[in-house]
Amino acid sequence: MRAGKGRKIKFVGLAHGETSSGIVQRIEDYRKVADELGALLVVDAVATLAGIPLNVAKQGIDICFSGSQKAISAPPGMAPITVNTRVEEAMQARKEPVRSWYFDLTSAMNYWGKERLYHHTPPITLIYAMREALRAVLEEGLEARWERHARNQQALIAGVEAMGLELFVSNAADRLVTVTAINIPAGIEDGKVRRQLLDEFNIEIAGGLGPIKGKIWRVGLMGYSCQETNILLFLAALEKTLHDQGFRLPAGAGVAAAIQNYQHSAQPVAVGARK
Ligand SMILES: Cc1ncc(COP(=O)(O)O)c(C=O)c1O
Known part of the structure; x- marks a missing residue:
């Protein structure tokens, strides 16, 4: 052809x-x-x-x-x-x-x-950092790492849906585990929510780009940051932030659904936890 x-x-x-x-x-x-x-x-x-x-x-x-900086979790630059x-x-x-x-x-x-x-x-220092990050990947095991990402995203999705929010990608098989896109509910201001999450909880999520700017939030779950504690903190922070912006949602529903989801999946392991 x-x-x-x-x-x-x-x-x-x-x-x-x-x-x-x-x-x-x-x-x-x-x-x-x-x-x-x-x-x-x-x-x-x-x-x-x-x-x-x-x-x-x-x-x-x-x-x-x-890239070095995403699920490998080394510094950017390689x-x-x-x-x-x-x-x-x-x-x-x-x-x-x-x-x-x-x-x-x-x-x-x-x-x-x-x-x-x-x-x-x-870039010698980056090469050393990359080597150390890859050592951590191998210590955890690639398959265990894939599973950790999938398990944490499932808990995140359970939490987000229990809060009454919808995902941008409707077909579950098409969803990228490392980035979860959430539809921004009507009447909620994208920038205000992201600003409050950052200022009050030190959590940064991304907005949409181009035609979907202002319509979705993108939550990254990559490498070291993809942890149960971060999921639960994020869900609680999002609930508080949305509540402050006037969005009424069932109190604690997101965190409760995520905890329940973790209980039904294999025991989550904190990254870097001693065995
Ligand atoms: C899928 C994809 N490709 C390429 C890039 C560009 O990577 P970098 O910012 O390291 O140049 C990004 C950055 O976010 C990405 O998500």
């Missing part, structure tokens, strides 16, 4: 977890499209790596990149990236040199490889 004007499509790309909407994409559907096109599959796993199941090799991802041999071959077969020094993966690979040809000065 060819793009307009007879040009071949080389890449199919997607954001695995769409932070802007709280939607998770099915990588396998995009793999099929890429195969039909004879194209490489590029996956942005910034919001998903170490938070929800992802298997680069099994899912047939040719290029996968992420972007882990992996490419497979198909991509290496495509890069080596380039007729034109890469125009951007910064984005030239062929040079970066010569730097990482045996030749050690200079490409950039390594």
Whole structure:
């Protein structure tokens, strides 16, 4: 299959977890499209790596990149990236040199490889921080970490729904575990609620972007911050804030529903708790 004007499509790309909407994409559907096109599959796993199941090799991802600051919970500033041999071959077969020094993966690979040809000065402190964060990920276990994220989101959803609020993503299977989008109830001012949550409870949630600005809140559950204590605190804080803004809701219903949800799921473990 060819793009307009007879040009071949080389890449199919997607954001695995769409932070802007709280939607998770099915990588396998995009793999099929890429195969039909004879194209490489590029996956942005910034919001998903170490938070929800992802298997680069099994899912047939040719290029996968992420960020250090989300579910890995290292400081921002690094972007882990992996490419497979198909991509290496495509890069080596380039007729034109890469125009951007910064984005030239062929040079970066010569730097990482045996030749050690200079490409950039390594951010040593970030590399140490990343190593420590990955050690914590492995100590917890990737699968246990995925489960922790899922369990905490289930409790959050139970709490939010018990408060009479609705989720932006109606189909449960499409919901991104690491970002929960909540519809802002009619008559409630987005900015005021987020300001009060921050000022009074030191909790920061995000608003909507573009056409859904003012219509949704986005609650991130990523890595270290994805903990039972934070869920319960957030639900209590949201209830108090909404109440102050004039939204009438059943007292304590959100926290009660979340506690009940935790009781029905496996025993939650606080991150960093001694075993
Ligand atoms: C899905 C996704 N991709 C890419 C980015 C950009 O990451 P960075 O801010 O590290 O450049 C973000 C940031 O929030 C994101 O959520």
